[in-house]
Amino acid sequence: xxMMMKAWAVTEYGPSSNLKLVDLPKPEPKARDLLVKVIAIxxxxxxxxxxxxxxxxxxxxxxxxxAVQGRDCAGVVEQVGDKxxxxxxxxxxxxxxxxxxxxxxxxYVVVDxxxxxxxxxxxxxxxAAALPLASLTAWExxxxxxxxxxxxxxxxxxxxxxxxxxxxxxxxxxxxLAKKVFKIPTVIATASRPETIEHCKKMGADHVIGHKNLKxxxxxxxxxxxxxxxxxxxxxxxxxEIVDVTLPLGKIVSIIGMDGLDMLALWFKRITxxxxxxxxxxxxxxxxxxxxxxEIITEVGNLLEAGVLQTTKSKTFEWSKMPEAQDAQESxxxxxxxxxxxxxx
Numbered sequence: 001x002x003m004m005m006k007a008w009a010v011t012e013y014g015p016s017s018n019l020k021l022v023d024l025p026k027p028e029p030k031a032r033d034l035l036v037k038v039i040a041i042x043x044x045x046x047x048x049x050x051x052x053x054x055x056x057x058x059x060x061x062x063x064x065x066x067a068v069q070g071r072d073c074a075g076v077v078e079q080v081g082d083k084x085x086x087x088x089x090x091x092x093x094x095x096x097x098x099x100x101x102x103x104x105x106x107x108y109v110v111v112d113x114x115x116x117x118x119x120x121x122x123x124x125x126x127x128a129a130a131l132p133l134a135s136l137t138a139w140e141x142x143x144x145x146x147x148x149x150x151x152x153x154x155x156x157x158x159x160x161x162x163x164x165x166x167x168x169x170x171x172x173x174x175x176x177l178a179k180k181v182f183k184i185p186t187v188i189a190t191a192s193r194p195e196t197i198e199h200c201k202k203m204g205a206d207h208v209i210g211h212k213n214l215k216x217x218x219x220x221x222x223x224x225x226x227x228x229x230x231x232x233x234x235x236x237x238x239x240x241e242i243v244d245v246t247l248p249l250g251k252i253v254s255i256i257g258m259d260g261l262d263m264l265a266l267w268f269k270r271i272t273x274x275x276x277x278x279x280x281x282x283x284x285x286x287x288x289x290x291x292x293x294x295e296i297i298t299e300v301g302n303l304l305e306a307g308v309l310q311t312t313k314s315k316t317f318e319w320s321k322m323p324e325a326q327d328a329q330e331s332x333x334x335x336x337x338x339x340x341x342x343x344x345x
Contacts, residue, residue, distance in 0.1 A: 002026075007106030008322045009066035013053035016323040016330075024066060027102070027110040028079075034087055034113050035079035036095075038104055040129035041319070041340045042072035043329040044169065045256075047105070051326065070105030071096050072337075074119055074128035084113050086294070092119040094297060096132035098282035105322065107344065114290060115282045117297025120305035128301060130313040130337035131173070135300040136278040136293055137255055138174035138230075145253035145274035146228050148182050160186035160226040162218075162245065164211070165233035167196035170255060172203050172312040172336045173300075174230055179204040180308050188226065190214070199335050203310070214241045226250065235261060246271050312336040319343065 005026045010018045029035040047069040050057060074094040077087050087093065095116040097104055104111075119128045142148050148155050161178050163171045166189025178184045189205040191197045200208045209217035211233075218225065225247040231238060234257030246252055248269040255276050266273060281293050303309045314336040317325040325340050 005107040007066070007068050008070075008319075009068045009105075010051055011063055011066060013051065013058070013061070013063065015052065016048075016326045018051065019323045019326070021320075021322075022066060024068075024106065026108050029081040029084075029110050031081045031083045032085075032113050033081040033110045034077050034084065034093065034116060035108060035110050036073065036075040036093060036104075037078045037108055037344070038073055038075045038106060038342055039125040040074045040342065041070050041104055042129045042133070042169075042313075042337050043325050043340065044071050044133055045329065046071055046099070046133075047103070048326050048330050050099075068102040068105050070103030070109075071099070072129050072131075072133045073097065073104035073109060073111075074125040075104075075109075078108070080113075086291070087113050087116065087118075092121070092125075092128075093117065094119045094128040094132055094301060096136060096278065096293075096297075099279045100283060107342065112282065112285065113294070114285055114288075115293045115297075117294055117301055120301045123301055123305050126316055126339045126341060127304065127311040127313050129339050130169075130311060131300055131304065132297050133278065134169035134173045134312065134337065135177075136296055137170050137276055138177050139296050139300070140278055141174070141230055141253040141255070141274070141276045142177060142182050145230075145276055146251050148184075150181050150183070153183050156182060156184045159184055159228065160188065160223065161228040161230060162214070162226045163187070163189040163200075163205075164214075164229065164231040164238055164242065165190060166200040166203070166205060166208065167191050167335050168232055169312060169334075169337045170232045171230075172199070173309070174232070175200060175203040175205050176309050177300075178230075179206075181303065184228070186223075186226075188218070188221075188223070196335060203312075211238075212241075214238070214245045218245055229253070231255070231257075233257070240265065243269075243271065313339050315339070316341055
């Protein structure tokens with residue numbers, strides 16, 4: 001049993017009912033890997049997309065053996081590879097992982113130490129698991145996409161940002177980072193239901209508007225346009241509206257729905273478009289000593305512990321309810337992040 005572990009996996013792509021709790025060999029850490037005992041996992045849209053082979057992500061149409069999803073994790077280091085530099089057995093950690101490797105929806109997972117953050121002692125495993133993927137996505141969009149720096153407030157003087165889809169995982173932490181860390185003076189978010197509107201305000205949005213008629217909604221607030229737009233939903237659905245509300249020399253960041261966008265629409269206002277993909281860093285680490293994602297996750301955890309940021313976790317499931325948790329993730333009604341808690345017995 002010590003050489004084996006339980007994992008939620010699929011052998012056929014499809015609905016959540018395809019998920020099966022199976023016995024798999026416990027992975028072994030190599031080189032810069034950590035073997036982590038998983039305590040909590042947060043669900044993400046990418047889990048459901050890879051499980052169902054959304055958009056023909058796997059052109060073969062069939063997993064190679066057991067496919068394990070899961071891209072947000074908090075746990076305890078149980079073993080380290082022979083080239084690990086920053087972590088030791090017993091360390092409490094949090095990370096998102098690498099989509100080219102098996103996910104963390106298992107009792108144990110291996111992960112490269114360069115993309116692992118240190119979990120603060122007073123932050124719960126549940127709150128920690130809700131942080132990595134969304135925090136990295138939001139931070140990279142703000143820093144790399146918009147060219148902002150938390151240490152240089154001059155870059156955001158008089159600036160404004162609009163989050164399209166403010167109540168999801170990325171929007172929830174993005175609003176907070178934009179307001180509290182990157183110090184953008186005017187933070188606006190879109191939401192449509194009373195509970196999501198209230199959530200965006202709780203996260204720190206100065207204004208919350210509807211998803212549709214963005215220009216009219218902003219003008220009703222006396223705002224002619226924004227410098228930055230962070231689209232967390234589906235850029236194809238809002239493209240022209242987003243371009244219309246982006247000021248000249250403004251910037252747009254998108255995390256999904258970029259196929260077939262009319263880039264010519266950006267030309268006259270000289271708008272910059274940036275596609276954000278936080279998995280790019282782990283995919284292309286190579287032999288580098290690139291610890292940037294480790295440092296970002298650690299910093300966000302420290303900010304949560306210090307009370308600068310607040311948790312985005314809204315719901316907790318037992319790990320045995322993973323199919324139900326993925327159904328909730330796909331419902332389109334989720335606010336913030338949801339977490340599954342493991343019980344190692």
